[in-house]
Amino acid sequence: MNINLEEKSAFIAIVGRPNVGKSSLLNRLIGQKLAIVSRKPQTTRTRIMGVLTEAETQLVFIDTPGLVKARNSLDDYMVKAVNSSVAGVDACMLVVEGNTKISKADLALTDKFRQMGIPAILAINKIDLLEDKSVLMEQIMNLSEIYNFDAIVPVSARDGNGINDLKDELKKLAMPGGHIFDDDTLTDQPERVIASEIVREKILRLLDKEVPHGVAVVTERMKERGDITDIDCTIYTEKDNHKGIIIGKGGAMLKKIGSQARMDMERFFDCKINLQLWVKVKEDWRLRPNVLHTLGFNKSDFDE
Numbered sequence: 001m002n003i004n005l006e007e008k009s010a011f012i013a014i015v016g017r018p019n020v021g022k023s024s025l026l027n028r029l030i031g032q033k034l035a036i037v038s039r040k041p042q043t044t045r046t047r048i049m050g051v052l053t054e055a056e057t058q059l060v061f062i063d064t065p066g067l068v069k070a071r072n073s074l075d076d077y078m079v080k081a082v083n084s085s086v087a088g089v090d091a092c093m094l095v096v097e098g099n100t101k102i103s104k105a106d107l108a109l110t111d112k113f114r115q116m117g118i119p120a121i122l123a124i125n126k127i128d129l130l131e132d133k134s135v136l137m138e139q140i141m142n143l144s145e146i147y148n149f150d151a152i153v154p155v156s157a158r159d160g161n162g163i164n165d166l167k168d169e170l171k172k173l174a175m176p177g178g179h180i181f182d183d184d185t186l187t188d189q190p191e192r193v194i195a196s197e198i199v200r201e202k203i204l205r206l207l208d209k210e211v212p213h214g215v216a217v218v219t220e221r222m223k224e225r226g227d228i229t230d231i232d233c234t235i236y237t238e239k240d241n242h243k244g245i246i247i248g249k250g251g252a253m254l255k256k257i258g259s260q261a262r263m264d265m266e267r268f269f270d271c272k273i274n275l276q277l278w279v280k281v282k283e284d285w286r287l288r289p290n291v292l293h294t295l296g297f298n299k300s301d302f303d304e
Contacts, residue, residue, distance in 0.1 A: 008174035009058040016095035017105035021125040024157035026063045049188040058179040091173040092120045099135045110147040122149045128156040192219035202257045214238040228272045236282045
C-alpha cells in the first residue's frame with residue numbers, strides 16, 4: 001500500500017459525563033448527523049465512529065457513552081466502552097458544559113489521561129446558553145488546574161460558534177502516516193445500526209422518563225426493492241405497560257415514531273424508505289448480559 005507522507009491522521013475519543021453534548025459536537029464537526037441526540041442523559045450507548053477528512057488531515061472521532069456509575073449490565077457495558085475507547089486512541093477531547101463545576105467524571109477521565117500520558121483538548125460546550133460569558137474565565141482557570149490540556153476551546157454545538165477553532169486545535173494532534181479510511185468515509189457504523197439508532201432517537205424525543213432508557217431497537221431486515229428500501233425494526237421494551245405507551249392509543253405514538261424516523265432515514269440513506277415497526281417485551285433486558293448480546297451489544301465487554 002502506498003502511503004502519502006503529507007497526509008496525517010489521528011484517533012480522538014470524545015469523552016465526558018452524560019448530557020454535555022458529545023454527540024451534538026460530533027455531528028457538528030463531521031457536518032452530518034451520525035450520532036443520535038436527545039436532552040435525556042445517556043443517549044449514546046455504544047462507541048460511534050465518525051470520520052472528518054479535510055485536505056491532508058483526517059480525524060477519526062469515537063463518540064463514547066457518558067461516564068456513569070454502573071447500576072446494571074447496560075451501564076457496565078457503557079463504562080467499559082469509555083475505558084476501552086480511551087485506551088486505544090491518539091488523543092482525547094473532554095467535553096464539559098459551560099458554567100458548571102468540575103464533576104467526578106471529569107476528574108476520573110483526566111486521571112486516565114494522566115496515567116496514559118496522552119494529549120487532550122478541552123471543549124467547553126453550550127456557550128450559547130450563557131448570558132454572562134465572563135463566567136468562562138473562572139471555569140477555564142479551574143479546569144486548567146486538573147490537567148495540562150493542549151488547548152481549551154469554548155464552543156456551541158448548536159450554533160457552530162468556536163467549531164472552526166476546535167477543528168484547528170484537533171488537527172494539530174494528527175500525525176504523519178497517511179489516512180486510515182477512504183476520504184469519503186463518514187462512519188464505520190453498519191447501515192442497520194444507523195437505522196436502529198434513528199428509531200431509538202425518536203423514542204427518546206417523543207417519550208419521557210423511564211420508558212426511553214428501557215428500550216432497545218434492532219433492525220431485523222434491510223432490503224432494496226427498486227428505488228425503495230424496506231426496513232423492518234423491532235422495538236424491545238422491559239414492561240408491558242411501556243409497550244402500550246410506545247404503541248399509543250390506536251397506534252398513534254408508534255405511527256409518529258415511524259413517520260419521524262422514516263424522514264431521517266430518507267435524508268441519511270438518500271432513498272425512499274418503507275419502514276415497518278414492531279414492539280415486543282423483553283423483561284429486564286438491561287440487567288441480563290446474554291440478552292444484551294442478542295440485542296447487538298458485544299458480549300465480551302461483560303466478561304470478567
